[in-house]
Amino acid sequence: MLAGWEDIRAEVLRRIRAHDWRPGDTIPTEEALALEFGVARATVNRALRELAEEGVLERRRKAGTRVALHPVRRATLDIPLTRLEIEGRGQAYSYRLLSEEMASPPPAVAARLGLPQGAQMLHLVCLHLADDRPAVLEDRWLNPETLKVQPDFHLVSANEWLLANVPYTTGDISLSAANATADEARLLDLPPGSALFIIDRTTWDRDHPVTCVRLAHVPGFRMRTTV
Amino acid sequence: MLAGWEDIRAEVLRRIRAHDWRPGDTIPTEEALALEFGVARATVNRALRELAEEGVLERRRKAGTRVALHPVRRATLDIPLTRLEIEGRGQAYSYRLLSEEMASPPPAVAARLGLPQGAQMLHLVCLHLADDRPAVLEDRWLNPETLKVQPDFHLVSANEWLLANVPYTTGDISLSAANATADEARLLDLPPGSALFIIDRTTWDRDHPVTCVRLAHVPGFRMRTTV
DNA sequence: GATGTGAATATGTCTGCACATAATAACCGA
DNA sequence: TCGGTTATTATGTGCAGACATATTCACATC
CATH class of the missing domain: 3.40.1410.10 (Chorismate lyase-like)
Known part of the structure; x- marks a missing residue:
């Protein structure tokens, strides 16, 4: 059973990696996914937002959420003293x-x-x-x-x-x-x-x-x- | 007036940069800040969470939120095709x-x-x-x-x-x-x-x-x- | 003094609801 | 056909409340 936002994130990522959803595709709306996974929309939002920050998804109001066409890998570097x-x-x-x-x-x-x-x-x-x-x-x-x-x-x-x-x-x-x-x-x-x-x-x-x-x-x- | 989580984030960052809160200090709890800024705790949480992800704050349950002692700058690099x-x-x-x-x-x-x-x-x-x-x-x-x-x-x-x-x-x-x-x-x-x-x-x-x-x-x- | 136990507490997260915002789509008039 | 206005819609964000979880701290026990 999917419960937390990290599970949602993992499942969405799995579908992208497995090419269920291909680059350029628009994925279901937050509301639809919330219904499918049986969670609140805020939970789906958190998961999709994280993936968008990582560069895996592209999100635009009204237009919806799409799998990034040009997957710019976004890596975080630690720059210590x-x-x-x-x-x-x-x-x-x-x-x-x-x-x-x-x-x-x-x-x-x-x-x-x-x-x-x-x-x-x-x-x-x-x-x-x-x-x-x-x-x-x-x-x-x-x-x-x-x-x-x-x-x-x-x-x-x-x-x-x-x-x-x-x-x-x-x-x-x-x-x-x-x-x-x-x-x-x-x-x-x-x-x-x-x-x-x-x-x-x-x-x-x-x-x-x-x-x-x-x-x-x-x-x-x-x-x-x-x- | 402070309203959105980005304003909260900016104000907290300002206080850190200005050394109101110094490296190693424990800052007020989410609840206290929510009260001070007149917003919901979730809004403060969002702001502090972002700062923690950037490496500016360190957060631990029960222990509270502290200004990072060794500010490891966390930079995000885009690695395109x-x-x-x-x-x-x-x-x-x-x-x-x-x-x-x-x-x-x-x-x-x-x-x-x-x-x-x-x-x-x-x-x-x-x-x-x-x-x-x-x-x-x-x-x-x-x-x-x-x-x-x-x-x-x-x-x-x-x-x-x-x-x-x-x-x-x-x-x-x-x-x-x-x-x-x-x-x-x-x-x-x-x-x-x-x-x-x-x-x-x-x-x-x-x-x-x-x-x-x-x-x-x-x-x-x-x-x-x-x- | 050392060690284990339990209460206290700050953060982590979820829910359900509401409204804001931006961008598209539909419409309408010239 | 074009251009501009309006409605629609998906995401963005906010709120209040609740419970989960990880630590810490105080206390009791050995």
Whole structure:
């Protein structure tokens, strides 16, 4: 007997996988399914809503619910702090601040943050190590306006300090691959040109830019997820 | 006045960002918040549940709702078909099957799919092009048992054929970076050692392995998301 | 002090109902 | 035929109440 919304979800998914309902098909209305399964419409709604969020179904008012024609797999990635990422692998985490100075950011960074060209920002470069071997090279630009007090970034990583002290409202993340420059290779103790996994993150607090960071991960780094 | 669950969600998020409620704090119960905001408990529940799914809150029965201590940002990535990805950028898509043969997969692939070492699988190598320039090199191993009829993979890409014809229940995805091998560089028309963005995907239909694919993307490829 | 038991409690979910909203479909007049 | 208005309809969301379930906490027992 089908009772909970998870059972409904599973059954609907089964029918889709089994091609009872094929991509593009309109499936029965919530009301009809509620009747069939002997549950309230809200329960069916919950099940179908979850499937729509996962990209399996497409729903439009009045038009009904259809099996997604182009199943864009929607995967959720967990993006932890570098420290937790490393500790989670059972390795010892350490951290070194390599440089800290006011400077004017490269045009690409200023543009991403929506700041004027000549603006001065705090530029940090630091290295995250796992079992004393370089794991991630962090290159960060900070908007000094968001720093009421200026912490000692030798002691606490910028990321953790920001999380604990600066509110932020939105951010975007981009993932890519890049060959290590000579500098990066030297700092990460890798052959020049090694393929690095790059995470670029930019965050704002409302309209105020906060920070723009590039995390370069050594080869062997993987992000995993399940669908 | 706060009315909908999205308003509740926004207000709770505001309080967290503003550090009214700090990481680790237990926030008021659903009932208390429902009273404060003048809505039903179900509405508060919906708002808090969404925030918990995003990783902002942690909820446990009886223990209550706490602001996540280690804010693992949970980002959702859309992983479209390569064809749609390219067409979505306004480029012309084309596709070439480079090779198709039965062979026994490398141990890593067999292990990932849970197949015995010597098993024969269908091995496809193909190239996806954007505006006639190589964009993605696809290296795929297919379990022949899942192919009732064998389509002509010259005409339709394996990915699209599978989506339309083979049900699947679970899959996992891993993202990484790798230097192009000599072969890959030649096929993608890149200098050897170029940093490729690699998407490895493995899918099963219940317990039956379906396919294991490696998509190597040329430099410049990015996956984006917003948090 | 350690351990097991039971009451208390916050969240998880379901029901049945209502109204809001958006998008389609039907209609009607020029 | 076209264009605009109106009715219809499936989903989106809300409410109040109820019960289920997982923990925690306090208490009793060894």
